Amino acid sequence: DVVLTQTPPSLSATIGQSVSISCRSSQSLLDSDGDTYLNWLLQRPGQSPQLLIYSVSNLESGVPNRFSGSGSETDFTLKISGVEAEDLGVYYCMQATHAPLTFGSGTKLEIK
Amino acid sequence: EVQLVESGGGLVQPGRSLKLSCVASGFTFNNYWMTWIRQAPGKGLEWVASITNTGGSTYYPDSVKGRFTISRDNAKSTLYLQMNSLRSEDTATYYCTRGNWEFDYWGQGVMVTVSS
Numbered sequence: 001d002v003v004l005t006q007t008p009p010s011l012s013a014t015i016g017q018s019v020s021i022s023c024r025s026s027q028s029l030l031d032s033d034g035d036t037y038l039n040w041l042l043q044r045p046g047q048s049p050q051l052l053i054y055s056v057s058n059l060e061s062g063v064p065n066r067f068s069g070s071g072s073e074t075d076f077t078l079k080i081s082g083v084e085a086e087d088l089g090v091y092y093c094m095q096a097t098h099a100p101l102t103f104g105s106g107t108k109l110e111i112k
Numbered sequence: 113e114v115q116l117v118e119s120g121g122g123l124v125q126p127g128r129s130l131k132l133s134c135v136a137s138g139f140t141f142n143n144y145w146m147t148w149i150r151q152a153p154g155k156g157l158e159w160v161a162s163i164t165n166t167g168g169s170t171y172y173p174d175s176v177k178g179r180f181t182i183s184r185d186n187a188k189s190t191l192y193l194q195m196n197s198l199r200s201e202d203t204a205t206y207y208c209t210r211g212n213w214e215f216d217y218w219g220q221g222v223m224v225t226v227s228s
Contacts, residue, residue, distance in 0.1 A: 037213050041157075048207055048218040049157065060216060092157055096213030100173040101159040 002027050004093050004104035012110045013083045021107045023076040023093035030073055030097070037096035040069055040078045043106075044089040052091075053078065085111055114138040114217045116208045121222035124198055134191040134208030134219055141189040142166070145212035148182060148193050150204035151221075158204075161193060162212045171212075176202075198226045 003026040013019050029036045040053040051060045053069035056076060066081045080087055088111050093104040120132040132148070148160040161182035162171045170182050181194040191208055203226045208219040 039213070039215070041215070048221055049215075050218065051214070051216050054214060054216075094157070094215075099171070101162075101213065103157040103159075105156050 001100055002029075002095055002098045002102050004095060004102055006091075006093060006104035006107050008107060009105070010108040010110065012112050013080075014112045015083060015085060017083050018079065018081045019083060019109070020080075021078045021091055021093075023071075023078070023104050025074045025076070025095060027098060028073045029076075029095050036072065038069075038071070038076050039094050039096070040067075041092045041094060042087075042089050043092065044086075047089075049092065080109075083109070083111065087111070114210070116210065116217055116219035118206065118208050118219045118222035121206065121224045123225045123227065125228050126199060126226055128198055129194070129196045130198060130224060131195070132193040132206055132208075132222060132224070134193075136189045136191065136208075136210075139210070139217075141184075142186040144210050146182075146184060146191045147209045147212055147215065148191075148206055149209055149215070150202075150206045152201075152204045155204075160206070163191070164212075195224070198224075200226050202226050 005024045007022045029038050036056050038056050041049040043049040057069045068079045090106040090108050115137045118134045124130050147162040150160050163182045167184045179197045183192045205221040207221045209215045210217040
């Protein structure tokens, strides 16, 4: 199974600070169809996960553009440019290029 | 507005069965694959099962293969998860999600506790 390693496991940020979360894959996530099925999700406390970014860098409808995704093959990054209070929660990367679909272990973002 | 509403969770003894339901609304249900994802208490996310839009094909990880069955009734816009031979490690919140990788909509989740 593909292992997704997220770093850091937790981070603390002040309002307005920019932060980045890394997701490294044990295998290339470039699919034979040319797409890379790497998504980012946010789970706020007590809520269901929500999709933020799909296919590495595509912003889901309704998600603020302070969120951005980048990367390729095995190394991916989620960046939040100017953290806001509502951004606290656990961020997960997930891959669907290789079966079975797998998730990273999560990065918990706290607001100072 | 897209809505996914799960039900059917609860406390069940090891070895017993439980069936979850997810009623979908706000979109054309039979156009989409559907997926169940679970989250053990205080843990991360785990894929449980996916089904094609017609219900013709289903997919499972090894951890539940042979014990869980995903199905759907497109006439009722309802997704199901039949869980047999339940184990303590199946204790989790189970989420119904739209898609087989996009997961753009999630239900509120339903708790399943397997304990004697």
